[in-house]
Amino acid sequence: MTWRSARTGFFLLLLALLVAAVLSVFFGRYPRPGWLSPDRLQTDPLAAQLVWNLRMPRIAAAVLVGAALSASGLTLQMLFRNPLVEPGFLGVSQGAAFGAALSILYLSRSALTVQAGAAVFALLGLWLTYFLAERLRYGGWILRMVLAGIAVSALFSAGVGMLKYLADPLTQLPEITFWLLGGLWSTRWGNFLPILPLTALSLTVLFLARWRLNVLSLEEETAFSLGAAPGRERLVLLLAAVGATAAVVSLAGTVGWVGLIVPHLARRLVGADARQALPTSLLLGGLFVLLCDDLARTVSAGEVPLGILTSLFGAAAFLVILTRFGVK
Amino acid sequence: MADHHPILSLHNVWFSYNGAHDVLQDISLEAYPGTVNAVLGPNGAGKSTLLHLILGLYLPRRGEIRVGGRPLTAHSRQSLSRQIALVPQREHIPFDFRVLEYVLLGRTPHLDFLRMPGPEDVRAARRALEQLGIDDLADRRVSALSGGEHQLVLIARAVAQETPILLLDEPTAHLDLANKRRILSLLRGLAAQGTTILFTTHDPDTALAVADTCILVRAGRILHQGPVADVLTTEKLTQTYETPLRVLSVDGTRVVLLDFAPHYRESDADSRR
DSSP: OOHHHHHHHHHHHHHHHHHHHHHHHTEESSSSSEEOOHHHHHHOHHHHHHIIIIIHHHHHHHHHHHHHHHHHHHHHHHHTTOTTOOGGGTTHHHHHHHHHHHHHHHSOOOHHHHHHHHHHHHHHHHHHHHHHHHHOOSSOHHHHHHHHHHHHHHHHHHHHHHHHHHSOTTTHHHHHHHHHHOOOTTOOHHHHGGGHHHHHHHHHHHHHTHHHHHHHTSOHHHHHHTTOOHHHHHHHHHHHHHHHHHHHHHHHOOOOSHHHHHHHHHHHHHOSOHHHHHHHHHHHHHHHHHHHHHHHHHSSSSOOOHHHHHHHHHHHHHHHHHHHTOOO | OOOSSOSEEEEEEEEESSSSSEEEEEEEEEEOTTOEEEEEOOTTSSHHHHHHHHHTSSOOSEEEEEETTEEGGGSOHHHHHTTEEEEOSOOOOOSOOBHHHHHHGGGGGGSOTTOOOOHHHHHHHHHHHHHTTOGGGTTSBGGGOOHHHHHHHHHHHHHHTOOSEEEEESTTTTOOHHHHHHHHHHHHHHHHTTOEEEEEESOHHHHHHHOSEEEEEETTEEEEEEEHHHHOOHHHHHHHHTSOEEEEEETTEEEEEEOOOTTOOHHHHHHHO
């Protein structure tokens, strides 16, 4: 793809995201499932309240969650030289969920504490996965990493199960259950804005360092010969990816498959070069989660958990890509 | 053929991965601008480790390495990456870059931190592709390359780095004869333009075909080094590989044969050439 057409594609995608975000404002179950006319918005104070206090923060959150998970997924894939990893496969998401549940149960339910708990255990999950992958005595690097990630994720899921058992069924349990399914129904400006600084900072770092991602996706000795300090640079980018993931997981719970499928789609669209693949992943991820969340809040009166929808579409798309085109 | 000062030199270098067993022992060598230098020895002799030391990936336990007249440790990471490029033995590229994008990665040492390559870098990458005669591959995906093309693309990436020193780890190990010839004549061409080439190989014929000087390594020690004509002899190669082999002269070209048959006739070598 030439630079010019990549740029055109990028702006088209940006436009699509903006249009989808604006349309999402008028799309929902009030006053009846489907479309809310702009006239009604001006005459009905309840509608205006609802749009401003519920739909808008939720739309912003969906875009941010999708962008952050996708960018983190692409980053982890390139840093680990492994196209089959994503935060949910590396123990990062489950670690974050466990940390958040632990905070809810034993520390406090404030956003900051929950985010911190999520971040610490997200890192721990990643480190455990990496540690195990280096020591597993079966298969190549890609397979070992996936296997270790499955084991660590299962470990943390079991931990969350245990915490659920211990939790107060009236106050704590609903919150913990939310982590497992993933969803944005409790999003307000009040809990969206606190995760914005960490997420924005992390995504900015990843965006600025996207050429380094290309370099670090090469063999260790090659990256070194190109003047990189692979150890230090990997650590900074890993922290940024895990930071962004932990922040959005603390808001949305574990939203699976986004970090795997969106980078794959982005690479199919614009190629593997992170100069194009990273910004494309950001936009495409935002669009994907926004559309899933629109469905989640409109298809039935009771809300469908977002994580279930992203997993459904993500896994289906992944299978199609894998069987038709192979891993890219 | 040579400048007066070596651009790369090792002085009594010792190296150990674990502190106990010395993988490299007392290595001293010099490489002059515009020469092709072959490091020859059996598998596991420490050839790749030697390249990694020159690259600065590991530091010697004892001794000194000098690059461009300065100690290696006095170079910054970036300044060293502007001096030395590496073509690794195998480079698995897990993401499906286009060839031009991959070759462009060779420009990284010339970019300031967090800067993207510009038009000048794209020109340098295209120059490298042209120099290797593979500019038609620029838009191909790296997963769609043949083994020979893949190796040429790796070299193009290193050439785009525009360094005075080029290290290659077993550059012809997995190639058929036509590709092997292509790569070797390419190395000669680069040396003719002033690049210092240092490559490892376990195949004496490769060294014979292209090298000016040869360094024979066995079990982490240099057994012999010097001009190819002096070093690649039946006696010295047999000692290095610890297996019977013979260096024959066929129409003025030396060839190395494994000595299976004690009564091997030179006329056979002629007809199989």
